[in-house]
């Protein structure tokens with residue numbers, strides 16, 4: 001299987017690559033990998049040794065340096081693992097191609113130092129998609145891969161106005177030939193993959209394959225997609241705790257979440273346009289689960305010294321019997337990439353199996369992995385996880 005990472009030199013991507021290498025070398029057990037749970041043991045999931053890695057990027061920093069930096073600044077991986085990864089990372093560097101910056105906004109554009117050779121023919125999104133597809137096809141052919149899963153772990157883009165999202169594939173396709181095409185890079189990557197019949201996973205809050213017109217493309221090409229935005233920390237807690245308040249008929253009056261962290265993702269989210277996409281993705285859940293809208297506030301602040309370590313402090317003010325107000329507070333201190341990477345790998349394994357089984361369109365049984373799951377699944381974590389288990393049972 002090919003794993004094609006969009007944002008291949010980022011924190012989640014390099015940690016996922018280190019995770020694959022650690023599994024291959026027996027340097028780590030299956031802790032935090034959902035796909036290693038006993039209820040999925042019977043599934044013919046791809047083996048770690050059978051994954052070939054490549055990707056698109058806009059920065060040129062070598063992968064080994066990025067992993068080293070993560071280790072140095074955030075003290076997350078053992079020096080033994082970092083050293084063991086170096087030779088493999090050098091090989092993967094040769095498989096990384098320049099991506100596209102179409103409609104990514106100024107904050108992401110300013111990170112870029114890895115560009116495709118200047119090509120006057122490449123003006124419109126359709127031309128860019130052709131180049132991205134040529135990279136994917138070349139990768140698949142050279143390595144004789146049956147399939148490739150395209151995983152978007154690139155920086156969060158500003159979301160375009162929903163009124164401009166294409167409702168049909170015909171509309172999306174026509175817009176690719178126009179300079180005013182509103183779709184962002186994440187959607188161009190999704191289209192590039194799906195048109196080739198390859199599955200696409202969107203681990204970010206960016207638009208990706210969310211518009212109905214792009215979901216239609218997936219169905220037309222008999223392939224599948226999953227998204228959006230990995231549910232790794234604070235939102236995971238929300239989707240577990242909000243059902244508890246609902247089940248005990250406790251009235252949540254307000255839910256405030258403050259997030260501080262210091263990695264590159266946080267730096268990009270410091271821009272209000274990029275931050276808005278993340279906040280929207282984090283905020284919709286509580287109202288959906290409770291069935292009413294308490295006052296909510298979410299803040300995301302970049303505090304450089306914290307590196308990859310994120311602290312979320314949530315303050316939940318609720319009303320009990322006889323109108324008595326009470327408070328639940330929690331702090332979640334997690335290492336962002338270490339939380340995200342195993343879920344990204346689980347998604348690659350499950351989605352590749354779904355593709356082999358001929359599943360098409362959005363995959364709602366993967367909702368437990370996402371903050372804003374596509375395909376109209378239930379909002380509560382327990383229901384979402386049951387859907388994953390039921391899907392697995394149908395394969396026994």
Ligand code: NAD
Nearest residue numbers: 007009010011012057099154155156204230264265336340
């Ligand atoms: P990061 O900033 O470390 O990595 C993003 C990478 O994407 C960078 O290397 C950047 O150069 C690259 N990139 C940006 N735009 C690109 C483009 N158009 N084409 C190709 N590459 C591009 O961020 P990260 O911490 O690895 O997170 C990756 C994404 O996953 C973010 O969107 C983040 O919001 C999302 N996410 C992360 C977590 C988590 O870490 N816990 C949870 C949920 C979602």
